[in-house]
Amino acid sequence: MSKLNEMKEKTYRSIAKTISWRTIGTIDTVLISWLVIGDITWAMSIGGVELFTKMGLYFLHERTWNKIKFGKEDKHPVDYHI
Template identity: 85%
Template sequence: MKEKTYRSVLKTISWRTIGTIDTILISYLVIGDLKWAMSIGGVELFTKMGLYFIHERTWNKIQLGKEKEHPIDYHI
């Protein structure tokens, strides 16, 4: 089954939201400065969103682990 581009965009946004919150929390715990943690999270949000989108679209083209769709045959 082939996924449409908008599905990949929505998956990219939802995953990066979770990932960015995680990065901000970890950065804050390590650095102890919310301003720096937000800066780090902001930069990684855009770089990793782009990388994930490219990764997702590339995997959509790879046939490994996909099953071919078969038309339904009705015999009456």
Template identity: 65%
Template structure:
């Protein structure tokens, strides 16, 4: 993890990997729901394919924005021992 003035941040690479893994799960869910609602597997896969890229992009920027916000973070300081 990168350090910035005592604050921890995520590297962009980590955000990208999290984005891809989460979107894979989300897209499978969208395809299944679309197939149930529409009843056409080809159309469901098309919906899932479009949704895959748009939501991946949105999630990446959402994740990076939250990375700049300290809300809900706790800074852990090392314990100093007297010798």
């Protein structure tokens, strides 16, 4: 097991992941909205609203999953054999 798997995720890491993911997601939403509607003003409005609602939902989702043990391994001390 790698040292990375044994580390607990800090809240600020979840915040950084939330912001980076929502930036990508919002750009996608604006582009799709613009293509479907054909009006950049409406597309930006839709993207602006979903930016904040989905950022909050993602953060809560991320922090909840961080507390759930499903799919995580228990920490085991490294056993060295000589």
